[in-house]
Every structure is written in C-alpha cells, then in structure tokens.
Amino acid sequence: MLTLPHRPARIAIATALSIAIAALIAAVLWAILAAATDAGGQSRVDIPHLLRMTAIQAGLTTILSLLVGMALAWALNRLRFVGRDLMVGLFAAAIVTPGMVVAFGLLSIWGRNGWINQLSQSLFGVTFDSPAYGLSGILLAHVILDGAFAARILLARLDAIPATRLKIGQSLALSAGRRFRLIDWPAMAGSLPGLGAIIFLLAFTSFPIVLLLGGGPANQTLEVAIFSAVRLDFDLVGAVRLALTQIGVCALVILLASAFTPPPAALDRSLPPTWRDGPGARALQWLVLVVATAGFALPLLSVLYDGIVGGFGRVLAQPAFWRAAITSIGIGTASALLTLLLALGLALGRSAAGHPLARTGLGIPAFAYLAVPAVVLSLGFFLLVRNFGVSTGTAAPFVVVGANSLLALPFAMATLGPPLDAIVRTRGKLIRSLGIGGWMQFARIEYPLLGRDIGLMLALSFCFSLGDLGVIALFGTQDFQTLPLMMYRALGSYRNNDAAAIAAILLIGTIAAFIFLPRLIERLAHAGRR
Amino acid sequence: MLVADSLSFAYPEQAPYLFSPEASPGEITAISGASGSGKSTLLDLLAGFQRPRSGALTLDGADLLPLPPEARPVSLLLQADNLFDHISAADNALLGLPRGTPKQQGLQAVNAALAEVGLAGFEDKSAATLSGGQKQRVALARTLLRDRPVLLLDEPFSALDDETRRTTRDLVAELTRRHGWHTILVSHHADDIAALANRHYRLVDGRLERV
Numbered sequence: 001m002l003t004l005p006h007r008p009a010r011i012a013i014a015t016a017l018s019i020a021i022a023a024l025i026a027a028v029l030w031a032i033l034a035a036a037t038d039a040g041g042q043s044r045v046d047i048p049h050l051l052r053m054t055a056i057q058a059g060l061t062t063i064l065s066l067l068v069g070m071a072l073a074w075a076l077n078r079l080r081f082v083g084r085d086l087m088v089g090l091f092a093a094a095i096v097t098p099g100m101v102v103a104f105g106l107l108s109i110w111g112r113n114g115w116i117n118q119l120s121q122s123l124f125g126v127t128f129d130s131p132a133y134g135l136s137g138i139l140l141a142h143v144i145l146d147g148a149f150a151a152r153i154l155l156a157r158l159d160a161i162p163a164t165r166l167k168i169g170q171s172l173a174l175s176a177g178r179r180f181r182l183i184d185w186p187a188m189a190g191s192l193p194g195l196g197a198i199i200f201l202l203a204f205t206s207f208p209i210v211l212l213l214g215g216g217p218a219n220q221t222l223e224v225a226i227f228s229a230v231r232l233d234f235d236l237v238g239a240v241r242l243a244l245t246q247i248g249v250c251a252l253v254i255l256l257a258s259a260f261t262p263p264p265a266a267l268d269r270s271l272p273p274t275w276r277d278g279p280g281a282r283a284l285q286w287l288v289l290v291v292a293t294a295g296f297a298l299p300l301l302s303v304l305y306d307g308i309v310g311g312f313g314r315v316l317a318q319p320a321f322w323r324a325a326i327t328s329i330g331i332g333t334a335s336a337l338l339t340l341l342l343a344l345g346l347a348l349g350r351s352a353a354g355h356p357l358a359r360t361g362l363g364i365p366a367f368a369y370l371a372v373p374a375v376v377l378s379l380g381f382f383l384l385v386r387n388f389g390v391s392t393g394t395a396a397p398f399v400v401v402g403a404n405s406l407l408a409l410p411f412a413m414a415t416l417g418p419p420l421d422a423i424v425r426t427r428g429k430l431i432r433s434l435g436i437g438g439w440m441q442f443a444r445i446e447y448p449l450l451g452r453d454i455g456l457m458l459a460l461s462f463c464f465s466l467g468d469l470g471v472i473a474l475f476g477t478q479d480f481q482t483l484p485l486m487m488y489r490a491l492g493s494y495r496n497n498d499a500a501a502i503a504a505i506l507l508i509g510t511i512a513a514f515i516f517l518p519r520l521i522e523r524l525a526h527a528g529r530r
Numbered sequence: 531m532l533v534a535d536s537l538s539f540a541y542p543e544q545a546p547y548l549f550s551p552e553a554s555p556g557e558i559t560a561i562s563g564a565s566g567s568g569k570s571t572l573l574d575l576l577a578g579f580q581r582p583r584s585g586a587l588t589l590d591g592a593d594l595l596p597l598p599p600e601a602r603p604v605s606l607l608l609q610a611d612n613l614f615d616h617i618s619a620a621d622n623a624l625l626g627l628p629r630g631t632p633k634q635q636g637l638q639a640v641n642a643a644l645a646e647v648g649l650a651g652f653e654d655k656s657a658a659t660l661s662g663g664q665k666q667r668v669a670l671a672r673t674l675l676r677d678r679p680v681l682l683l684d685e686p687f688s689a690l691d692d693e694t695r696r697t698t699r700d701l702v703a704e705l706t707r708r709h710g711w712h713t714i715l716v717s718h719h720a721d722d723i724a725a726l727a728n729r730h731y732r733l734v735d736g737r738l739e740r741v
Contacts (some may be wrong), residue, residue, distance in 0.1 A: 164611040167579055172625050172676075173600030182614045182625075274579075275599075 007352035007437070014349020014362050017129065017342060021406070022365035025372065028380030030248075035383050036165040036240035043238035045225060047245055049303045054204055054221040055249075057135065061142040061203035062196050064213045068143055069150025069195075070188060072292045074180065075285040076151065077158040078277060087293065088155065094148035094296070096460060097507070098467025100208040100484055102141050104491075105299025106132045107212070108306050110140075137213035142206060147210055148296050153195055157187045167276055176281035187320045199258030201250055207470040208484070213492070215228050226375045227473055230382070243376040250371040274341035275444040300507060307504020310497035320486065321502070331397070332513075335404040336461040342405065343367070343412035343457060348442070363413065370410045374470025377403050382474050397476040400482075403471045408461040415457040419450055451525025455518030462517065463510045531555070532712040533682055537575050537585035538576035538603065546583070547736040549573060553729070555679070558703065560715045560723040563733030569716040572733070573682050580603050581613060589679065589712070602680075607671040609685040612669035613657040619644065619668045620653035636677030655669075663694035670705060675696040681706065683715040687722055699725055 054487050074090060109115050110132035113414070117127045131137060161183060169183050209222045214220055220228070222242050229239035275283065343366075350362045381403055385395040392399075423446060431441060447454070469484040476485040483502055490499040532553040540546035547568045553559040563569050574580040576587065580598035586593045594602055605626075606612075613622045623640045631639075644650055647667040657665065666686060673681060683702065687695045703726055706713040717723055723730055728739040 162611050164608045167577070167599070168606055168608065168612055171577060171604060171606045172601070172672075175629070178625075182617070186614070186616050231592045368717070438635070 007349075009438070010349045010352045011358075011362075012349075013345050014353070017345045017349075018365045021342070021409075022368075023370055024406070025365065027384055028372070028377060031383035031387060032240050032243050032376075032380050033266075034387075035236055036244070043229075043235050043241060044233075044234065045229060045238035045242055046183070047241060048223050048317070050220060050225050050242065051245060053219060053464040055146030057138055057210075057219070058200050058203035058206075060135075060139055061146060062200045062280070064139060064143045064257040065146035065150050065199050065203075066192060066196055068147030068292065069154050071288045072147065072151035072187070073154035074184060075288040075292070076184065077153050077184075078285050079289060086199060088152065089515065091148040091155075091296065092152045093511050094145050094152070096467065096510050096514050097145060097300070098208070098469075098484060098510060099141065099145065099206060100212060100467065100487060101503045101507045101510075102144055102299055102467060103137075103209045103305055104306075104499065105301075105303040106137060106141050106144075108302040108500070109299055110137070112325055116185075122190070133213055134219050138206075138210055139221060140262040141205050141209045142212060144296055144299065146202060147292070150199060151292070153191060154188050154214075157191055158184060161187050170275045178375075184457050185258070186275045186333050194257050197253050200253055201370060202248065204253070205246070205470075207373075207375055207473070208488070211469070211488070222249075222469070223373055223375050226379060227470075230474060239379055243379055246373055246376055246409060247371055250373065254367075254371050261529075305501045306497075306500035307502075307507075310500035312501050315498050315501040315505075318498075320446055320481075321483075324481050324483050324486040325505075327480065328484075331401055331404065331482060332462040332465040334401045335408065335465040336458045337397070338401060338405040339408045339412045339461040340454065340458055342409055343416050344454075347413060347416040347420050348446070351424050352419065363417075366409045366413050369406050372407075374403070374407055374468065375473065377407065378471045378474040383424060392475055393480065396480050400468075400471050400475055404468055405461070407468075407471070411460050411464075412457045413462065415453055418494040419453045420446065423449055423522075448525050452518050454525070455521030458521060459514045459517035462513050466510055466513070467506060532576075532589050532714075533587070534576065535586040535588075537572075537587060539571060539575055539580060539582050541571075545736055548574065548662065549585075549738055551714070551731055551738055555566075555710040556707050557728035558579070558713045558715055558726045559729045559731070559735060560682070560705055560717060560727035561731050561738070562705065562716075562718055562723055565718070567733040568736055569718075569733055570684060572738075573684050573714070573716055574681070577604050577606060577682055586709045599658045603678045604680045604682055605676050605678045607666065607681065607683045607686045609668050609688050613660075613665050615656070615658040616655065619649065619655050619657055619659060619660065619664075619671075622657050622668050623671045623675060626672035626677075639675055640671070643674040646674060646705075660695050661694070662689050662693075662740070663698055664699050666690070667701065674705065674709070676733055677709075679712055681711045681713040682719075683713065685717055685719075686715075687717070687719070695722075696725075702726065 050246070072091070076084070076091075107114060107130075110130055111117070112127075112130045114132070117130070121127050132140070139407060165183060171177055174182060177318060204221075205223050206221070208325070209219045210219070210224045210330045211227070213222060226239045226242045226246070229235040259320045277285070346362060346366055350359050353359050353362060372380075378399075381395075382392065385399065399483055427445065431445060436445065466482075467484060468482070469488060471489075472482050472485045476482070481489070483506055487502040487506070490496070490502065534549055534551050537549040539549075549568075549572050551559060551561065551572070555595050559646065561569050561572060562589060571580065575582050578594075578597060584597070613619075620637070620640050623643055624636055626643075627636050627639060641650070644652060647670045649664060649667050649671065652660070652668070657668065660668065681702075686702070687698055690698060699722060702713065702715075705711070713723070715726060724736060731738040732741050733739075
C-alpha cells in the first residue's frame with residue numbers, strides 16, 4: 001500500500017506497544033506455568049468433566065444464539081414500526097450489558113420467588129421448579145445476551161444487501177422462503193463462522209452468569225472453577241491447569257475462526273425497495289419480534305423495577321456504595337482511556353504499515369487477549385504480583401485497570417482498525433499529495449473522521465470495565481470493590497434488595513454510557529458519520 | 531403498446547420529474563441523460579418500486595399502476611446482481627418459471643432458453659464462476675422463461691468488455707424482435723443507443739425530450 005507517506009514514528013510506536021503487550025502475555029503465561037511447575041502437587045480438579053461441561057454449555061449457547069439471532073435479524077429487517085431504531089439500539093447494547101444484571105433479571109422473573117411463580121401461586125396455587133438455575137438458566141441468560149448481539153451483527157448484513165438484488169428478487173415474485181434461501185441466507189452465511197466463534201468464546205469464558213446461575217459443581221465451567229480453586233479451595237495447581245486448558249481451547253477456537261474471513265459488506269446503501277413478505281411470513285416475523293423482545297427486555301425491566309422498589313434510597317445512603325461507584329467509574333474511565341491510547345497507537349501504526357506481514361505482526365499481540373479469559377488474566381497478574389513481592393492490595397487498582405484495558409483491546413482494535421484502513425484507502429492519495437503528516441494528519445483528518453468510532457470504542461471499553469466481575473473477583477477486598485463485586489457480595493449475604501438496586505444502577509450506567517459516549521465524542525470531534 | 535402518461539415523481543426537496551415515454555412491441559426505446567437526471571427513477575416507476583404522485587401507466591390499455599412489482603408484466607436486467615451467485619445457471623434461469631412447474635418440463639424449458647442465449651452446456655455451472663457477459667445471458671434466459679412483455683434494462687452492458695458488449699447487445703435486439711418485447715433501455719452510452727434504439731428520449735431537467 002503506497003498511498004500513504006512513510007510514517008516511521010507511527011510504526012515505531014506501534015511496534016513498541018506490540019512488543020510490550022506481547023511481553024506482558026508472555027509474563028502472564030510464564031507466571032502461570034512457573035506456578036504449575038513449582039507446585040507440582042496434586043489437585044482435585046476434574047478437568048475432563050469441566051471441559052466437557054464448558055464445551056456443551058458454550059456449544060449449545062452458540063447454536064441457540066445464532067438461531068435466535070438469525071430469526072430476530074430476519075424479523076427486524078422486514079418489519080417497519082415506530083420505535084424500531086430504539087429497539088435495534090437496545091439489542092446493540094447487549095454486548096455491554098453486564099452478565100450479572102441479566103442473570104439477576106432472570107432470577108427476578110423465573111427464580112423460585114420470581115414473578116412467574118408468584119403469579120402462578122396467586123392464580124392457581126401452584127409453583128414450579130425454577131428453570132433459572134443450572135444449565136437451562138445459563139443457556140437462557142447467554143442466549144438473551146448473545147442472541148441479541150448476533151441479531152445486531154446479522155441485521156447489518158441483511159441491511160447491506162444491494163437494492164439491485166432486492167429489485168430482481170421482488171420482480172421475480174420470490175416467496176418468503178425462497179427469498180430467505182436466495183438472498184438473506186447468502187448475506188448472513190459468511191458471517192456465521194466468525195460470529196459463532198465469538199459467541200462460543202464469550203460463552204466459554206462466561207463468568208458471572210455461570211457463577212450466579214450455575215447452581216453447583218454439576219454445571220461449573222472452567223472459568224468459575226478457576227475462581228473457586230483460587231479463592232475458595234486455595235488449589236493453585238488446579239487453577240493453573242484449568243487456566244492452561246482454558247487458554248488452549250480459546251486459542252484453538254480463534255485459530256479455527258480466523259480461517260473464515262467474512263466477505264465484505266456490499267457498499268450499496270441506497271434505500272431498498274419496499275418488499276413485504278406474505279401474511280404468513282409477516283405473522284411469523286411479528287411473533288419472533290415479540291417473543292425476542294420480551295425475552296430480552298423483560299429481565300432488564302424487572303431489574304429496573306426491582307431496583308426502584310427494592311429501594312435505591314437505602315443503597316444510595318451507604319458510604320460503601322459510593323466508594324464502590326467511584327471505584328467503578330474511576331477504573332472504567334482509566335481503562336477506557338488506556339485502551340484508547342493502546343488501540344490508537346497500534347491501529348495507526350498498522351494502517352501505516354504497508355506490508356501484510358507487518359500488519360499481522362502488529363495486530364497479533366492485541367488480538368491474542370481474546371484467548372485469555374478475564375479470570376485467567378487476573379490469575380496471571382495475581383501470580384506475577386506475588387512473584388515480585390508486591391502486595392495484591394497495592395497492585396490491585398493498577399492490575400484491574402490494566403487487565404480490563406487489555407481485555408477490551410481486541411474489540412477496540414476491531415472498532416478502530418477498519419475505519420482507519422478506509423481512510424488510507426479512500427483519502428490516502430489526497431493526504432499524500434497535500435503533504436499532511438504527523439499530528440496534523442491525526443488532528444485534522446483522522447480524529448474528526450473517527451469521532452464516532454472512538455466514542456464507540458471508549459463506550460465499549462468503559463462498559464466492559466464497569467460490568468466486570470472476572471478480574472475484580474481475584475483482586476477485590478472489602479476496601480477495594482466495584483459495583484459488580486458489591487452486588488455479588490450482597491447476593492451472597494442474601495441482601496437481595498441491595499443487589500437489585502445495584503443491578504439497576506449498573507444497567508442504567510452501562511446503557512447510558514453506550515448510547516451517549518459515542519455521540520458526545522462525535523460532537524467533540526465535529527464529525528458527521530461518513 | 532406501453533404508454534406512460536405524465537408520470538410524476540419527486541424526491542424530498544427536489545424538483546419533480548415528469549415522464550411520458552412510449553414503447554412499442556418488438557422495439558427498443560432508449561432513455562439517456564446525465565447522471566442523476568432520473569433515468570433509474572423512471573425504471574423504478576415502470577417496474578413498480580416507486581409509486582408516482584400522478585399520471586398513468588398502461589400496457590395495451592390495461593392499467594399497471596395498481597400492480598406491485600412482482601405482479602407487473604415486467605422483467606428486469608440490471609448492470610449487476612442479476613443472478614444469485616451461490617446457485618447454478620440452470621437454477622437461476624428456473625426462477626423465471628411459475629412455481630409448481632413440473633421438474634422435467636422446467637428443465638427442458640431451461641435448457642432451451644440457455645441454448646437460445648448461446649449457453650447450452652452451462653446448466654450446471656455455478657453462477658459465481660460465469661463471466662459478466664455469461665451472467666447477463668443467463669439473466670436473459672430467465673427473462674425468456676418469464677415471458678413478460680416488458681423488458682427494462684438499466685445500464686446492462688456497462689460492466690462488459692467491448693466484444694461481449696456487442697454480442698450481448700445484438701442478442702437483446704434479436705430477442706426483443708423475436709419475442710415482441712417492449713424493451714426500455716436506460717443508458718448513458720451513445721454507442722449502445724445508436725446500435726439499439728428504435729426510439730430515443732433524453733432526460734433534461736426532469737422531462738423527457740424525444741430525440
């Protein structure tokens with residue numbers, strides 16, 4: 001790619017960052033391996049069982065989420081109604097909605113004392129076994145989040161179908177079934193392997209949902225088992241073995257997924273013709289939409305309701321809440337800014353590096369964090385800190401900020417990389433002919449054009465950090481806790497009203513940040529959407 | 531005879547278009563004009579993808595305006611995306627036949643149509659592997675099977691090389707004559723229009739002028 005002038009400074013910064021990030025991964029792995037070697041003893045963890053359970057859970061989650069996502073994307077692509085954009089935005093927010101909040105919402109509806117059982121008790125005098133616990137509950141919570149996430153991604157593919165293709169299809173009077181097979185399916189199919197791999201990884205490394213809804217060792221997954229081994233059983237050998245297994249499987253999934261590159265979306269964004277399916281298909285689309293919306297929104301609404309009824313006031317009056325809130329916001333802000341610096345440094349260098357090998361080399365360390373689950377990364381840092389003789393209490397704020405930032409880095413790179421590459425592709429010659437470079441290039445061209453993407457990246461990173469339980473779980477103390485940890489502890493001590501209020505605050509915080517941060521940054525950057 | 535009488539259409543905050551073209555059976559009517567002059571809008575109105583604010587559209591006296599795109603007596607051939615790439619040439623052509631056509635009868639018709647456009651033996655080829663000219667020919671075979679009296683062409687030769695362009699152009703002219711289609715060609719290529727048009731309109735300031 002010769003369109004941009006040589007940018008040695010950018011490439012040097014990206015190379016330094018890439019080496020530092022790779023060194024950190026190596027240090028974490030070394031700490032984990034060294035701990036395993038040193039310990040050398042016995043462990044009671046049953047890795048084959050845990051691996052089997054985790055794979056079954058993640059596999060079922062992936063299949064069900066893709067099915068739900070396809071059906072929902074299909075319905076949303078066809079139907080037009082007031083509030084559609086809001087609904088699409090809500091589904092987009094699924095990626096940042098804390099798993100704990102959804103798990104709590106499910107318990108509120110389907111739990112032993114949930115709405116369904118209360119209603120059934122008052123109407124019919126009978127109650128049911130709760131489906132919110134065990135494998136069914138885990139699957140339900142995962143499918144709510146990951147199905148909505150899949151729907152948003154697949155809807156973008158359907159919306160990008162060229163208008164010309166739709167015109168041909170409509171003029172041929174394709175039935176709803178043929179339309180799906182000939183037009184919709186090819187548009188979505190290319191994204192399914194990569195999307196499936198992401199969902200599998202999310203479910204494979206899911207922590208708070210399994211912790212809250214797992215209901216015991218039978219449904220324990222690797223991630224939760226690592227946490228239990230470190231915090232409850234003090235079985236470091238077991239934790240290390242589990243962590244290595246976890247990393248190995250995640251790396252394998254990423255390698256397999258990387259073999260499937262989704263085809264680029266068509267660029268024809270012209271208004272598609274109005275083409276309504278027949279009444280039977282439309283009825284099915286409405287049914288899918290209503291069921292999916294109810295499945296996604298009801299747990300969240302119940303969280304808000306329980307939070308308000310449960311008493312925001314009492315929680316807000318607790319000094320511990322304010323300490324946790326300030327800690328959460330501080331960690332979220334710091335990790336979002338650190339992620340921005342890292343992602344910009346790497347992505348600007350990658351876009352300036354012409355050779356594909358150089359681009360791959362600069363990207364691999366950042367994307368490698370996809371293979372390192374939060375609890376494993378936290379365990380690695382925990383061991384590293386111990387090796388250096390630093391107390392975990394002293395290191396905790398830095399480690400939590402750093403770990404959250406690194407965990408968000410692959411998503412940040414995926415957000416900033418494509419638009420930066422597009423700038424090189426579409427404006428590279430102009431930039432070169434005008435002789436613009438260095439800071440001027442970033443401030444005058446890239447920053448204004450990237451405004452919304454930078455905002456989205458900051459929002460993703462902030463929300464991931466705000467909802468994190470995996471990292472803080474190993475480093476949290478009574479004096480250093482975030483809102484998710486405080487909520488988890490409230491649940492553990494049966495202070496459900498406090499947990500409900502914190503869950504509601506977390507939900508409002510993440511959704512608000514996800515919606516408003518991109519707009520705020522875009523406004524600051526004075527940039528319209530390209 | 532296909533007659534559009536004062537079909538008007540306006541995009542928000544733009545001056546309205548007013549179209550009154552006519553097309554005779556077995557003839558090609560060409561529409562030319564600058565980019566953004568409304569050529570594709572006219573085709574969208576004829577095909578039913580846009581609804582006019584006023585005016586009339588008839589084919590041999592029958593009102594076409596109430597009909598949705600799928601029910602109009604119209605076939606389309608666009609610059610690209612005419613075929614579904616993941617199925618075979620024969621399956622693409624089969625889409626032109628009414629649903630419920632017996633399989634054997636359908637395959638015979640497809641083979642005959644592909645032969646008529648010079649693609650005998652291409653039945654099992656994946657559409658994705660066909661060249662640009664071959665794709666347009668498969669789309670024409672599908673048009674033959676649909677047997678609709680109006681053929682709308684939107685820059686159908688633009689993506690073809692000179693030689694393929696000439697042969698595909700000749701094929702369109704021949705099929706139009708042989709099947710009595712009312713063919714309307716939108717193009718900004720003067721040589722296409724000179725080679726094909728029996729009647730030529732130019733779009734200027736949202737109005738059609740007979741050339």
